[in-house]
Amino acid sequence: MLRKSNVLAALIAGFSLFLAAPAGAARLTATESSVLAAVNAARAGYGLGPLVLDRHLERAARSHSADMLRRGYFAHGAFSQRLVSFAVTGPVIGENLAWESGEPNLGQFVVQAWLHSREHRANLLRPGYRRIGIGVSDGTFLGHGGAAIVTADFAGF
Helix, strand or coil, X not given: CHHHHHHHHHHHHHHHHHHHCCCCCCCCCHXXXXXXXXXXXXXXXXXXXXXXXXXXXXXXXXXXXXXXXXHCCCCCCCHHHHHHHCXXXXXXXXXXXXXXXXXXXXXXXHHHHHHCCHHHHHHHCCCCEEEEEXXXXXXXXXXXXXXXXXXXXXXXX
């Protein structure tokens, strides 16, 4: 009987942990993870808290990167409308874009580039942002093979 109660307790504990995980949490690719790590390292370097993944922002970012790669353009487009169409909420939203071909450490490279641009730096280091979605699409872009298109969507207050 003791064994059954231990197994039941372990199952209940495991189920409780499963319920505590965010619903629909995104699974990042290795490249997306490197961008997230570099973003949060940069924020920490300025005394800011880390950004957490948001599934709505993630879907929006991935969709935009894929669309830019597929259609061969590089622009924010109808940014606000796009985020609304992915059910992104929050009074303040922002977006950073980047693309690179052949950079082995994409996350560090992209975040350093953003830190050297006034507008991108403001998004990256905005204290009110709490959530992020990152989308990276790889392929041939504007004649460059091995390109990576990066979209980072931010939300907060």
